[in-house]
Amino acid sequence: MSNVESPVSVPVPEELIQAALRAAQARGVAVGDVSMQAIAHEAGISRSTLLRRLGGGRQALDEAVRAAGVDPAGQKPVRERAIAAGAALISSRGLSAVSLERVAADAGCSVHSLYAAFGGRDEMLLAVFERYSPILDVEAVLAGERTDLRSTVREIYSHMAAAFSREPRVLPAVFAELLARPHDDSVRPLVQHYLPRMFASVSRWLAAEIEAGRIRELPPLPLTQQLISPLVLHVLLRPTTEQLPDVPVPPLDEVCDTFADAFLRAVAR
Template identity: 40%
Template sequence: MEAAARLYGMHGVGEVTLEMVASDAGCTVQAIQGQVGGRDGLLAAVFDRYSPMPRVEAVLADPPADLESAARLLYGQVLDALVGEGRVMAAMFAEIASRPRGALAVHIRDSYAPRFVGLMMSWLAAYVEAGQVRRLPEKTLLSLFTGPVLARSAVVLATDEHPAPAERDRLAADLAGAFCRAVQT
């Protein structure tokens, strides 16, 4: 997966073959097919590893009690995954945009997105039940959280001007404050 991610970041998904990945990883194409099921499985595995999900899961395993602190940590992890080192996620998003019915887009729609929604809604439900967050439709609440960070990430990916860690931290704090002002009672 590391070899595939590196190559996707350098060349884009469409230019990378399983042979290139196998050569870079020092294995065979058959080994890749046996491990992840070929090109489509490799795309899904790389996306799952380099997307924000593992980082979000780690934060939400033991989130801070304070909504704004938790949101700031989550935004920081999402920004690090989306606009931090490398261009892996830019290549992944380009693949999704260019092939909306492709294997990666289907994986995100059928598996990744429902898992992410469930994770985020489980986190926010405690604040809603405690009366700290307004009862809003699920899609509205999630849009208020994800919309700004995805929009900012899209600009960064399009301009290739990746913010330094201190700037990402400041942006995470700004986004968390804005989210809390939008949803708190």
């Protein structure tokens, strides 16, 4: 029987973990490539004091950094890996297949790390939707200086088309689940958070255009649907229509132009 004892795990103070992360970020390298002297300097202590607080080596520090969601060898942070893994799962198997356990396995991390990075499954899903949806781009367009109504509509369509065409195909999978199971628990984060946020940003802009006299006064929900529905339906059906014989499918840029002009003809004063 071996007399070699297993190394004792030493609790690492949070300030030492943060010092190691700051030192790595400042040098643009992985935590594992930062010297103990540099970490000690960042923490404002001597190297010998640092080693004493870590139990004589850096193993405890590396384990603590890993538990905080950062791979000391330079792997992407847990949050980034989880978002990518969640997106791939949604694209291939749908929202209902996404669990913290499955994402943790695919992302190469622990479920505890996911809770630390997001807080829970719903928050993780919202982070995936935000990354792979057009919401940030659309909000930026509507918050910026706008030239004319058609240019704004056209830019919104461009971002929507890009998001629906992006791999992994998160948005088509999400919309398929919304249509098939609108009351399922798996779509609850979208219904409670994502869709209201998107509707609020677009409806505020449309209300301002109505107030300025550029758009006819119409109910907010049908007006918003008039804006987004034609393009959403086109991009959802596009992979199918591209397989139809003798049915020419125009480029997406041309489709965006067509729907922008159609929207203006329908609602503009």
